Amino acid sequence: MKLPVDRLAALGLLVFVAACGHTGESRPLTALAAGGTVPATGPAAAYPMVLGEPFAIDGVTYTPADTMNYDRVGYAVSGPDGGTAVTLADRTLPLPSYAEVTALKTGRTILARVERRGPMTGDNLVELSPGAAAQLGMTDGRAPVRVRRVNPSEPERALLRSGQQAPERMDTPMSLAAVLLRKLEPDAAAPVPPAQEQAIAPAAMPSLAEPKAATAPAPQVSEPKPVLATSKPAPKSPTPRANPAAPGNRVVVQVATFSNAASAADVAKKLGGVATPAGKYHRVRIVGFASKAEAGAALAKARRAGYSDARIQRAD
Known part of the structure; x- marks a missing residue:
């Protein structure tokens, strides 16, 4: 009496195994198994990195x-x-x-x-x-x-x-x-001479002392003043020019010099400075300081932004 039951169980097991085998054949294991390809410009194109042997x-x-x-x-x-x-x-x-x-x-x-x-x-x-x-x-x-x-x-x-x-x-x-x-190139000139020439230009203007020399011969007590103008005040002639301009703008923070106007404007905007042309270059400065002490914070800000050569100098 158990023989028909055993035959039914064996038949059911055979049907189950056949169904599993059919399901496995209809599904590819990977994209490559289905014929997929890796794009030549995709991230995989960067690997593996190759070094190679030493050569001469x-x-x-x-x-x-x-x-x-x-x-x-x-x-x-x-x-x-x-x-x-x-x-x-x-x-x-x-x-x-x-x-x-x-x-x-x-x-x-x-x-x-x-x-x-x-x-x-x-x-x-x-x-x-x-x-x-x-x-x-x-x-x-x-x-x-x-x-x-x-x-x-x-x-x-x-x-x-x-x-x-x-x-x-x-x-x-x-x-x-x-x-x-x-x-x-140890003997090469620095590529920023146009900016430096403009910075030095105000110092090379002793002609302002000549009007004082012209008033010196006046027959009044002001005659001793030309003596002072010829001894010490002559080198200080640029100082009176800075005072009428703006008492709070005697020193500036020179951040950097750029060959591209757009780059200079972008850096000036980020640091709260101004970009001004200097020959074929463009200087970025932070202005509005009456002393070096006031400009210290702006100098630190520029250096934190990566401009380690930023410095404080007198305004033009």
Whole structure:
């Protein structure tokens, strides 16, 4: 009597196993199993990073390394590789990685993707693609630069991977660029002489003392005054000019000098200062102080914002 029951149980088990097998076959395990692909410009295109073995160029051995605080100055040259994409060739940085490149004679800074090894001759630091050289404003094929490794956001990485430019960086302060440039070219003139010439100009105006000399011959008791004007007050002639202007504006905080007017205006707005043209450059200053003590807080604010070369000076 138990034989029919056993047959029914075995038949039910067989049907259950068949149903499970059919369900498993109709569902792919992964997107790749279903024929999916990884976009060439997606985040996966940044991995794995490649270092490679040490190699020699002109008798010098270079060892690629994953150095996060890479920050060097040297010369960049423009090469044929990379086309319009903003990329560069470096001898030791991981491939791929990302770096900010600053032109030390203009302060202009761009974000580039490190994709190749190079330059393969000479002692230049990096080789820029035509697209990177154009964005940096390099016209003569070789320029002094600062190369600093950075970790940009994924949207910026995606733009560079797809051959587009990342958003413009804020210009590097010319005071800092001048210091870095002197490491490469000790005899090079600082790239901010137009601003300095205007600052010195008021001191070179002793002609204001001449009107006093003209009144000196007056036959009154005021004759001793020209003696004082020729001995000590002559160098102090700029001081009377500052008083009529504004007693509360005798000193200013010189923040930085920029080659780009828009960048100068942006920094001035953030720090509560003013941007004024100085030749082909634009100076950012915080004004309205009667003494150095009053300007101390504004100086500290500018330095906290990253402008370590900010200083207090007399108003023009």
